[in-house]
Amino acid sequence: MRVALGLLHARHVAGDPALTSDLRAGALADWRAAAGTRLAELRELHEERAARSGELACLLEPDLKEARGGLRDAEAIHAVAAAWVAPGPGPRARAAKGSILDARHALHEVTGRAGDRLVRQEQDEVARVLGLADAQALLCHLAGAGRTIAYSLDQSLRQAQRSGSARRRSRPRTDRRPGSLRTDGPRHALAWSTCSRHSPTG
Numbered sequence: 001m002r003v004a005l006g007l008l009h010a011r012h013v014a015g016d017p018a019l020t021s022d023l024r025a026g027a028l029a030d031w032r033a034a035a036g037t038r039l040a041e042l043r044e045l046h047e048e049r050a051a052r053s054g055e056l057a058c059l060l061e062p063d064l065k066e067a068r069g070g071l072r073d074a075e076a077i078h079a080v081a082a083a084w085v086a087p088g089p090g091p092r093a094r095a096a097k098g099s100i101l102d103a104r105h106a107l108h109e110v111t112g113r114a115g116d117r118l119v120r121q122e123q124d125e126v127a128r129v130l131g132l133a134d135a136q137a138l139l140c141h142l143a144g145a146g147r148t149i150a151y152s153l154d155q156s157l158r159q160a161q162r163s164g165s166a167r168r169r170s171r172p173r174t175d176r177r178p179g180s181l182r183t184d185g186p187r188h189a190l191a192w193s194t195c196s197r198h199s200p201t202g
Contacts, residue, residue: 069146
C-alpha cells in the first residue's frame with residue numbers, strides 16, 4: 001500500500017522522462033482499477049495512524065507528518081482524488097498543507113536534522129523562523145491547518161464511499177433476474193473524531 005501511494009506521487013529526477021511518465025500512468029491505472037480495495041486500505045491506514053499519533057490540532061508536541069490532519073492525510077486527499085471518486089484538495093486544504101510543510105522545513109532548519117515531531121524546546125525557535133510570535137502562536141497556527149486537512153480528508157472519504165455505494169447499487173446481481181438492481185448494500189458512516197481541547201496551550 002505504501003509503495004502504491006508513493007508511486008502516485010512519483011516525480012522525474014533524472015534520466016528518461018518518458019519512463020517516469022509511463023511508470024506514473026501505470027500506477028494511476030492500477031490504483032483506479034482497484035479503487036474499492038485501495039480506498040478501504042487507505043481508510044484503515046488513516047484510522048490506525050490517528051489512533052497511534054493523535055490529532056495534530058490537539059497535541060502539544062505534534063508529529064507533523066503522522067498525526068491526524070498532518071502531511072500523510074494531505075497526501076491521502078490526493079490519493080482519493082486519483083481514484084476519480086472525489087475532487088482534489090481545495091485552496092484551503094492546499095494552503096493548510098503549505099503551512100505544515102513550512103513548519104516542517106523550519107523545524108529541520110532549527111534542529112539541523114530530518115524529523116517530524118515538533119517538541120516543546122524547539123517550538124519558540126521554529127515560531128521565530130516562521131515569523132510567528134511564540135510557541136503558542138505556532139501551535140494555534142498548526143491546529144487550524146490540521147483541522148482543515150482532517151476535515152477535507154473526511155469529506156473526500158465520505159464522497160468516495162457514496163460513489164462506491166452508488167456503483168454497487170447500479171450493478172446487476174447475478175443471483176437475481178436480469179435487469180434487477182442490488183439495493184441492499186451496507187452503508188457505513190465515517191466517525192468524525194474530536195478532541196476535548198480545541199486550542200492547544202503551552
